Amino acid sequence: HDLRIGLVGAGRMGGDHARRIHERISGARLVAVGDPDADRAEQVAASVPGARSHGDPYEVISSSDVDALVIASPGVVHEPLLLAAIERGIPVLCEKPLTPDSTSSLRVLEAEQAGGKRLVQVGFMRRFDPEHVELRELLRSGALGRALVLHCAHRNPSSPPGFTSEMMIFDSVVHEFDTVRWLVGEEIRAVSVRRPRTTSAAPAGLADPQLVTIETTGGVVADVEIFVNCGFGYQVRCEAVCEHGTALAGAAGGLRVHGTAGWGGRIDADFSERFATAFDREFQRWADAARTGGVDPDAASAWDGYAAAAACEAGVRAQSEGTTEVRLVERPGFYA
Ligand code: ISE
Numbered sequence: 001h002d003l004r005i006g007l008v009g010a011g012r013m014g015g016d017h018a019r020r021i022h023e024r025i026s027g028a029r030l031v032a033v034g035d036p037d038a039d040r041a042e043q044v045a046a047s048v049p050g051a052r053s054h055g056d057p058y059e060v061i062s063s064s065d066v067d068a069l070v071i072a073s074p075g076v077v078h079e080p081l082l083l084a085a086i087e088r089g090i091p092v093l094c095e096k097p098l099t100p101d102s103t104s105s106l107r108v109l110e111a112e113q114a115g116g117k118r119l120v121q122v123g124f125m126r127r128f129d130p131e132h133v134e135l136r137e138l139l140r141s142g143a144l145g146r147a148l149v150l151h152c153a154h155r156n157p158s159s160p161p162g163f164t165s166e167m168m169i170f171d172s173v174v175h176e177f178d179t180v181r182w183l184v185g186e187e188i189r190a191v192s193v194r195r196p197r198t199t200s201a202a203p204a205g206l207a208d209p210q211l212v213t214i215e216t217t218g219g220v221v222a223d224v225e226i227f228v229n230c231g232f233g234y235q236v237r238c239e240a241v242c243e244h245g246t247a248l249a250g251a252a253g254g255l256r257v258h259g260t261a262g263w264g265g266r267i268d269a270d271f272s273e274r275f276a277t278a279f280d281r282e283f284q285r286w287a288d289a290a291r292t293g294g295v296d297p298d299a300a301s302a303w304d305g306y307a308a309a310a311a312c313e314a315g316v317r318a319q320s321e322g323t324t325e326v327r328l329v330e331r332p333g334f335y336a
Pocket of ligand 1: 271
């Protein structure tokens with residue numbers, strides 16, 4: 001039968017994922033939506049025929065007609081939800097971050113290993129973005145030689161209320177920490193942060209943009225411009241500078257037009273538009289793997305979630321303390 005999915009978190013991401021599962025993921029259907037805001041849960045459930053709502057997210061996890069779980073709630077509540085899903089032994093696709101810090105992430109890894117089965121996938125959806133996939137395949141082929149430097153730009157049109165300088169690291173650059181590890185195939189050794197002068201478009205107190213430097217254990221250096229009030233659109237670019245050439249992902253959204261006034265392509269409005277294909281592919285592969293009791297080998301595991309959390313902690317420290325080392329525990333064979 002179809003994979004029966006329970007969803008926890010009925011905010012913007014949860015609503016997007018409910019529609020995605022209903023409209024674009026084959027072999028799966030949404031059966032339950034849980035959110036402490038019962039009205040919000042009901043609103044999302046009502047948008048999907050056959051789905052019911054729960055005011056208690058843990059009722060979704062314990063429901064016998066839920067085969068797999070999607071977590072789209074705020075990161076601060078991920079740990080207990082993940083532990084409950086692991087306890088029940090059901091596969092879970094958890095939106096980033098795995099958890100907000102490395103210590104709680106390690107508790108999730110320990111629980112998953114104690115259960116003896118890989119169940120957790122973290123929603124680093126860029127791993128499913130066609131351009132990023134093509135870039136990684138090019139790097140792995142060695143056709144341009146080894147990657148030496150990555151130039152990354154991560155631009156949002158505007159930051160939501162309450163968005164802080166630290167969140168620019170652990171909510172936004174968390175993607176680059178995973179993307180750099182995934183593209184290069186190495187862990188992150190150190191992080192530093194520089195603060196250019198702030199745009200007048202930033203709310204008071206927000207240091208925006210920031211320049212984050214990521215060094216991998218093999219010596220690749222990635223510079224990341226994180227700019228969350230760029231004003232013109234949602235843009236994520238990654239240029240790999242290799243020994244025999246460069247490759248750039250994410251430069252232009254769609255057709256590049258040369259006209260009398262100049263040239264250029266369009267720019268997406270937000271991440272759900274820019275990464276729509278990536279999210280759909282991520283969810284379809286996750287559902288296909290979950291139906292067979294397996295995991296998607298190309299997806300981010302709990303280990304990847306933990307490694308990103310450790311890098312985020314180093315990045316937040318680096319905002320005030322200068323270059324900061326990233327310390328990881330020994331990678332268990334369970335996550336080889
Ligand atoms: C948001 O949570 C995301 O994950 C987006 O991909 C990122 O661009 C944005 O900066 C984050 O706040």
